Amino acid sequence: MEILSFLIDGIFLALEPTNLILIVIGVTVGLFIGAMPGLGSVNGVAILLPITFLVPPASAIIFLAAIYYGAMYGGAISSVTLGIPGASTAVATTFDGRPLALQGRASLALVTAALASFVGGTVANIFFTLFAPVLASAALSFGPPEIFALMLLAFATFVGLSGDDVPKTIFSICLGLVLATVGFDTISGAPRLVLFEIDGFLRGIGFIVLAIGVYGIGEMLWTIEQTRGEVTTTNPKMTVKGMASDAKEAVQRGWKGTWIGSFIGFFVGILPAAGATPGSLMSYGVAKMLSRNPEEYGRGSPDGVAAPEAANNSASTGSMLPMLTLGIPGSPTTAILLGGMVIWGLVPGPRLFVDETEFVWGLIGSFYISNIAALVINLAFIPLFIWMLRMPFTILAPLIFVLSIIGGFAASRSMHDLWLIVIFGLAAFFLRKFDYPLAPAVLAIVLGPIAEPTLRQSLLLSSGDPMIFFNRPIAGPITVVAIILILLPALKYLRRKKPVAKG
Amino acid sequence: MKLTKRVFLALAASSTIATLPMTAVAQDWEPRRPIDFTIMAGPGGGADQIARFIQSVVEAGDLTNRPLIPTNRGGGSGAESLLHLKDARDPDHTLMVTLNSFYTTPIRQEGLGVDIETFTPITMMGVDPFVLWVHKDSGITTFEEFVAKVQEMNGDYVMGGTGTGQEDSIVIAYMSSAYGLDINYIPFDGGGAVAAALAGQQIMATVNNPAEAKGFYESGDFLPILSFSDERMDAFPDVPTLKEKGQDFSYYNQRAIVGAPGMTPEAAAYYREVFGQVYDSEQWQNYLVSESLSPLPMDEATTRAYWSTQVANHRQLLADIGN
Numbered sequence: 092m093e094i095l096s097f098l099i100d101g102i103f104l105a106l107e108p109t110n111l112i113l114i115v116i117g118v119t120v121g122l123f124i125g126a127m128p129g130l131g132s133v134n135g136v137a138i139l140l141p142i143t144f145l146v147p148p149a150s151a152i153i154f155l156a157a158i159y160y161g162a163m164y165g166g167a168i169s170s171v172t173l174g175i176p177g178a179s180t181a182v183a184t185t186f187d188g189r190p191l192a193l194q195g196r197a198s199l200a201l202v203t204a205a206l207a208s209f210v211g212g213t214v215a216n217i218f219f220t221l222f223a224p225v226l227a228s229a230a231l232s233f234g235p236p237e238i239f240a241l242m243l244l245a246f247a248t249f250v251g252l253s254g255d256d257v258p259k260t261i262f263s264i265c266l267g268l269v270l271a272t273v274g275f276d277t278i279s280g281a282p283r284l285v286l287f288e289i290d291g292f293l294r295g296i297g298f299i300v301l302a303i304g305v306y307g308i309g310e311m312l313w314t315i316e317q318t319r320g321e322v323t324t325t326n327p328k329m330t331v332k333g334m335a336s337d338a339k340e341a342v343q344r345g346w347k348g349t350w351i352g353s354f355i356g357f358f359v360g361i362l363p364a365a366g367a368t369p370g371s372l373m374s375y376g377v378a379k380m381l382s383r384n385p386e387e388y389g390r391g392s393p394d395g396v397a398a399p400e401a402a403n404n405s406a407s408t409g410s411m412l413p414m415l416t417l418g419i420p421g422s423p424t425t426a427i428l429l430g431g432m433v434i435w436g437l438v439p440g441p442r443l444f445v446d447e448t449e450f451v452w453g454l455i456g457s458f459y460i461s462n463i464a465a466l467v468i469n470l471a472f473i474p475l476f477i478w479m480l481r482m483p484f485t486i487l488a489p490l491i492f493v494l495s496i497i498g499g500f501a502a503s504r505s506m507h508d509l510w511l512i513v514i515f516g517l518a519a520f521f522l523r524k525f526d527y528p529l530a531p532a533v534l535a536i537v538l539g540p541i542a543e544p545t546l547r548q549s550l551l552l553s554s555g556d557p558m559i560f561f562n563r564p565i566a567g568p569i570t571v572v573a574i575i576l577i578l579l580p581a582l583k584y585l586r587r588k589k590p591v592a593k594g
Numbered sequence: 595m596k597l598t599k600r601v602f603l604a605l606a607a608s609s610t611i612a613t614l615p616m617t618a619v620a621q622d623w624e625p626r627r628p629i630d631f632t633i634m635a636g637p638g639g640g641a642d643q644i645a646r647f648i649q650s651v652v653e654a655g656d657l658t659n660r661p662l663i664p665t666n667r668g669g670g671s672g673a674e675s676l677l678h679l680k681d682a683r684d685p686d687h688t689l690m691v692t693l694n695s696f697y698t699t700p701i702r703q704e705g706l707g708v709d710i711e712t713f714t715p716i717t718m719m720g721v722d723p724f725v726l727w728v729h730k731d732s733g734i735t736t737f738e739e740f741v742a743k744v745q746e747m748n749g750d751y752v753m754g755g756t757g758t759g760q761e762d763s764i765v766i767a768y769m770s771s772a773y774g775l776d777i778n779y780i781p782f783d784g785g786g787a788v789a790a791a792l793a794g795q796q797i798m799a800t801v802n803n804p805a806e807a808k809g810f811y812e813s814g815d816f817l818p819i820l821s822f823s824d825e826r827m828d829a830f831p832d833v834p835t836l837k838e839k840g841q842d843f844s845y846y847n848q849r850a851i852v853g854a855p856g857m858t859p860e861a862a863a864y865y866r867e868v869f870g871q872v873y874d875s876e877q878w879q880n881y882l883v884s885e886s887l888s889p890l891p892m893d894e895a896t897t898r899a900y901w902s903t904q905v906a907n908h909r910q911l912l913a914d915i916g917n
Contacts, residue, residue, distance in 0.1 A: 140650070277671055431646070
């Protein structure tokens, strides 16, 4: 009951006029930063960090957390309306959000995303409130072998269950993995695959560059080629009644994905080194795996929108946990928040909950308020985003192109990245012509940089013995499940081939 | 259309707020555009924290008439930053926050063609000492017990760090060769990840800057058993130094601001004035104490001499550890 009284005090602190105003501003700013392709919560929080010196630390972190929340909601918006993930955390949202928009059901997708985000955030808040210190120390038992096993599982959910051509899926994953190794090797400390000796490759190839190339430029070329410019987006209607019925449908057809995303997102989010992006991708994979109609996924399933959206909100709250209780950032954004806390003179770590009770509970209280504020503000803006979709394609296409370029440049301020975006866009178009699925490549460039170092760290720990992935109590079961999932389609493939061969 | 406008308005509004108050410092030269404030490391690490702290002190005190724009360019162990400065088109508006990869990266990657002695010294903000940490459950409380344990485990003693050729690996390599230790060294992605691995006992010991281990030290999870500073540190008066153990070795991470090669003396003077004010500010002085940094103020000529000795030292250290 002590927790409850702390929480109520925290919520009241968050409801103080200054804090409430900061929450509303933060969520709104975050929503738009998140919606801008290329710019995500990292950029938003980094840009606005200095402003927080004008207010007390508790208000400052509440403001930044509100931006973080808003950006998580906002990421879905361009995923659905433009087909470009607004942030790395929203890439899985494009898989089903975009098809829904093309069917004229953009409002269903956006409403589903908003509701799922809300549930994800709420579930995570409740877990956070009740179990923060316990979960934080449990997360520490995830060492390199456990994280690698988890990454293997994430790949497995994609290979094992993609209805697509398995060899082509594997090719696509390998392509992503190779791109992920460009740049700098943490383990040996040496630069590698610096293609053509171009210095820009020293930094490696960012996920956002590939995603904007593939989903921004590539998708646009594809649409133009398919339709010869005669795109007929079914005129989406927007009424209060329509939104209410969308909300009803979202609940009916998206509840399962929402719950899966809420739970998986939170637990992946609290792991050091993981964060919201792997969390949302894994939730999508698992939701598809557990679905009765996996063939609906990728063609506009509300569950496919709900799972990643619930997960990215849940995971972003989750990744606050190791930051506050252990001083370890679970995601790039929390790394900047952590820097902010040090600037404000707070010491994140095991003592924070004891020494800075008011600060911690004010922040947790603000999560609840921000979540509600984000839902309301997001729903209020949906008609605006829908209106954008009504623009003729001849206007929308150049707009997408410009947004892709600006977003890609803003994230890193490097011309090198812009050229890569264009090259990836063209490459994506041709790969798609040959029926190569591109989502696995994008997945690989997100998970590769986590999987590769943890694999090598594990093998260093065990002096090269791969049994380390099997004989540790947490890593073992995860690895076994992952391997079964990878082998599953091979078995199905053989079973399917046999009768054909006989006949 | 509205979407873009909105975003731009939001961004524009935020940057306006950040730059509203103008400075009143009388100077011959003043920045004419936003100042590129390159950080030699990724977000969240020690260097990044310090850079953002400095930026915040500048903002809070309205010390510049144009904003500092921090950008993380940590690629290739800082190579990306070094090249960015070397090829800066506008050296008068290009600054960098360094760590010791400022010295090691040009030595380890000669192909870059970077000579740091051409860079412009601005301000030495302080130096960050290194400390050897173990987990409280390890049963080790002194450096002698640590040495005995490592020797007994015969190559199975696992330490974590931020990578071969990085600051902590140089310290560990020196310690290993001085005491004949065979340590299994596992590289992690940044000081925060290293601290987490020790907290979860994935590894048995680390060499870290105090700031990165502070939270766990205060909660009692980490024990400092040796420091690599010249004198005992104020924060850990009971922890002996390696020098006391009879080794002539100390090692610090440099926290400095440098300018691009070719920066005009007027611009350099302006930035020295600005960051000198940051250095003297109450916020920075408190930060030095709370994060256990040592002050090491020096003027331009001393800095240049210091760079030459550091480059020579690092060349020797890296050669000793076979890099």
